Amino acid sequence: MKKELRKMGLDILKSLVGEERSNISTEIEKSLYQTDLWRQSNVIGVTISQVHEINTYPLIKKAWEEGKQVAIPKCFPKQNQLVFYQLTSFDELETVFYGLKEPIVEKTKKLHKNDIDLMIVPGLLFDYNGYRIGYGGGYYDRYLVDFPNYTVALATNRQLIEEVPYDVYDIPVQHLITESGMRY
Ligand SMILES: Nc1nc2c(c(=O)[nH]1)N(C=O)[C@@H](CNc1ccc(C(=O)N[C@@H](CCC(=O)O)C(=O)O)cc1)CN2
Numbered sequence: 001m002k003k004e005l006r007k008m009g010l011d012i013l014k015s016l017v018g019e020e021r022s023n024i025s026t027e028i029e030k031s032l033y034q035t036d037l038w039r040q041s042n043v044i045g046v047t048i049s050q051v052h053e054i055n056t057y058p059l060i061k062k063a064w065e066e067g068k069q070v071a072i073p074k075c076f077p078k079q080n081q082l083v084f085y086q087l088t089s090f091d092e093l094e095t096v097f098y099g100l101k102e103p104i105v106e107k108t109k110k111l112h113k114n115d116i117d118l119m120i121v122p123g124l125l126f127d128y129n130g131y132r133i134g135y136g137g138g139y140y141d142r143y144l145v146d147f148p149n150y151t152v153a154l155a156t157n158r159q160l161i162e163e164v165p166y167d168v169y170d171i172p173v174q175h176l177i178t179e180s181g182m183r184y
């Protein structure tokens with residue numbers, strides 16, 4: 001079930017191309033910047049987007065411009081664990097498995113969970129209760145168990161569906177922002 005939905009979510013993201021893709025990204029960004037979530041957060045946790053994902057590069061640049069700190073995850077696959085590092089320049093990234101870009105440990109400083117004010121959680125499909133389908137690593141579900149601050153996801157309206165099946169360990173996101181604004 002989750003597997004088919006994962007493919008569906010991935011297909012939706014991959015179907016976004018050209019001007020439509022950039023318009024959606026811009027609308028999502030504008031909505032995010034208008035929220036208190038963004039304005040009141042000094043440290044933003046966010047992934048380095050891949051080509052088919054909602055573009056996070058502009059958000060990262062905007063955060064730096066506004067004097068915010070940016071925390072980027074690195075995967076530790078053996079424990080399925082994420083650790084966040086403070087990125088101050090795109091030169092501090094390296095490409096790892098699946099073409100994922102991650103912070104270079106030697107060039108960046110580790111950030112503690114409590115220090116991240118707003119976590120932008122990636123996902124492929126979402127429902128109205130904040131349940132999400134991710135890539136299946138369970139990385140975020142594990143990380144968010146004792147995450148004390150705010151969570152938000154960015155997606156196109158097409159990634160928002162009636163109901164996502166969830167398990168006991170799934171942690172819903174608190175907020176979802178699409179090209180129509182903050183949906184919840
Ligand atoms: N840009 C970006 N970076 C990101 C994420 C993301 O969604 N987007 N992540 C979001 O979480 C984390 C990486 N997520 C990952 C999720 C799964 C696998 C993985 O190894 N998948 C296996 C199948 C796992 C299984 O089904 O048990 C595979 O593809 O072989 C790797 C990384 C952190 N960085």
Ligand SMILES: Nc1ncnc2c1ncn2[C@@H]1O[C@H](COP(=O)(O)OP(=O)(O)OP(=O)(O)O)[C@@H](O)[C@H]1O
Nearest residue numbers: 132133134135136137138139140141142145169170
């Ligand atoms: N808190 C947890 N403790 C132990 N195992 C977990 C936990 N959360 C998730 N898992 C395991 O991780 C695997 C993947 O979970 P799931 O399918 O929900 O991933 P996902 O939400 O799509 O991925 P992600 O959280 O990385 O975006 C599951 O097989 C589950 O057993």
